[in-house]
Amino acid sequence: MTQDPKDWRPQTRMVRGGMARSPYGEISEALYLTQSFAYDSAAAADRRFSGEDPGFIYQRFGNPTTQMFEDRLALLEGAEMCRATASGMSAVHVALQGLVRAGDHVVAGRALFGSCRWILSQWMPRFGVDVTFVDATDPAAWADAIRPNTRAFLVESPANPLLEVTPIAEVAALARQAGARLVVDNVFATPVFQKPLELGADIVVYSATKHIDGQGRVLGGAILGGAELMGEAYRDILRHTGPALSPFNSWVLLKGLETLDLRVRRQADNAVRVTEALCSHTAVRRTVFPGRPDHPQANLIARQMTGPGNVVAFDLGTRERAWAFLDALGIVDISNNLGDAKSMATHPSTTTHRSMSESERLEIGLTEGWVRMSVGLEDAEDLAEDVLQALDKV
Numbered sequence: 178m179t180q181d182p183k184d185w186r187p188q189t190r191m192v193r194g195g196m197a198r199s200p201y202g203e204i205s206e207a208l209y210l211t212q213s214f215a216y217d218s219a220a221a222a223d224r225r226f227s228g229e230d231p232g233f234i235y236q237r238f239g240n241p242t243t244q245m246f247e248d249r250l251a252l253l254e255g256a257e258m259c260r261a262t263a264s265g266m267s268a269v270h271v272a273l274q275g276l277v278r279a280g281d282h283v284v285a286g287r288a289l290f291g292s293c294r295w296i297l298s299q300w301m302p303r304f305g306v307d308v309t310f311v312d313a314t315d316p317a318a319w320a321d322a323i324r325p326n327t328r329a330f331l332v333e334s335p336a337n338p339l340l341e342v343t344p345i346a347e348v349a350a351l352a353r354q355a356g357a358r359l360v361v362d363n364v365f366a367t368p369v370f371q372k373p374l375e376l377g378a379d380i381v382v383y384s385a386t387k388h389i390d391g392q393g394r395v396l397g398g399a400i401l402g403g404a405e406l407m408g409e410a411y412r413d414i415l416r417h418t419g420p421a422l423s424p425f426n427s428w429v430l431l432k433g434l435e436t437l438d439l440r441v442r443r444q445a446d447n448a449v450r451v452t453e454a455l456c457s458h459t460a461v462r463r464t465v466f467p468g469r470p471d472h473p474q475a476n477l478i479a480r481q482m483t484g485p486g487n488v489v490a491f492d493l494g495t496r497e498r499a500w501a502f503l504d505a506l507g508i509v510d511i512s513n514n515l516g517d518a519k520s521m522a523t524h525p526s527t528t529t530h531r532s533m534s535e536s537e538r539l540e541i542g543l544t545e546g547w548v549r550m551s552v553g554l555e556d557a558e559d560l561a562e563d564v565l566q567a568l569d570k571v
């Protein structure tokens with residue numbers, strides 16, 4: 178019996194979606210480490226290039242292993258189409274560049290991953306694209322920023338590093354009215370806990386480097402959305418500018434998807450435990466975690482996310498205290514990555530967000546006492562004990 182993978186529940190999609198078996202019948206997906214493909218005849222090559230025959234041509238355009246990853250992630254996201262890219266940043270860059278041209282305007286949340294902010298504030302203006310940054314939590318701020326030439330909205334929700342949340346459905350409605358496309362960077366929520374396309378977003382982007390790999394090995398990214406928009410906006414830019422994901426990395430990420438749900442749910446459970454420990458200690462002034470009822474947007478989170486993610490941010494008051502905490506950690510690594518099986522903590526204002534000016538940092542509430550922690554898959558009690566002993570040394 179052949180089954181339509183669209184009838185499968187999410188966990189089955191993660192394990193079996195997109196599988197394209199070779200005639201050998203392998204169980205684990207094949208790694209097609211090939212740049213190009215041979216055609217049966219000159220006429221067959223002609224049909225391949227004309228698009229009449231949909232087969233593969235060249236690794237920059239597509240690859241069977243990469244396509245398995247794309248199809249699996251598309252099924253999981255509920256998207257008609259997914260295109261993989263070499264990194265999360267190439268996904269964000271292409272996702273925006275494909276929607277605008279000189280003279281257009283973009284509105285973006287002001288709390289963004291540092292390189293995303295650079296693309297918007299430094300890079301796109303070079304090509305005549307204006308950008309307005311807004312408080313992404315406030316729909317009125319998005320509405321006020323709209324101009325007749327606004328073509329794209331970009332938002333990260335929850336946002337890095339202080340985990341503010343954007344009402345995606347409301348902002349999507351504003352984008353639609355303005356004739357602009359809403360791009361959501363869904364890294365912090367993961368495909369497990371938030372479905373921006375169902376909430377009205379046009380495009381979802383991932384750094385697959387984070388939870389989708391989840392074991393600290395390879396870079397990767399993905400752009401997902403409706404087939405028509407994806408074709409119009411991205412097919413040619415992907416072919417001709419070359420941010421293709423390597424088949425090897427595609428294979429690693431494809432296998433990562435098989436365990437994504439298990440890992441992300443366990444990481445979220447561990448993050449709940451770590452957050453309890455943080456909240457119990459007097460050295461911590463404030464803790465922000467999407468799973469806590471005291472998150473300023475707890476109601477919105479309950480409406481648009483099905484889980485809290487694995488990142489927690491907390492304020493220790495000063496840079497000295499934040500650094501003392503990091504230096505006292507015994508298990509948790511000091512590192513700026515996130516989504517890994519290994520827990521890691523970072524001091525955003527001197528690492529991930531150091532390229533922002535101090536006033537830009539203050540605008541998003543990022544003072545020097547904040548620490549951001551990505552909770553991993555170690556034993557939750559070991560993590561809680563490590564955090565508590567490090568807080569004692571603050």
Ligand SMILES: *Cc1c(COP(=O)(O)O)cnc(C)c1O
Binds near residue numbers: 293333337384385396
């Ligand atoms: C890491 C990250 C990116 C960039 O991804 P890379 O794979 O490192 O290029 C973009 N957005 C968010 C929210 C991220 O966390």
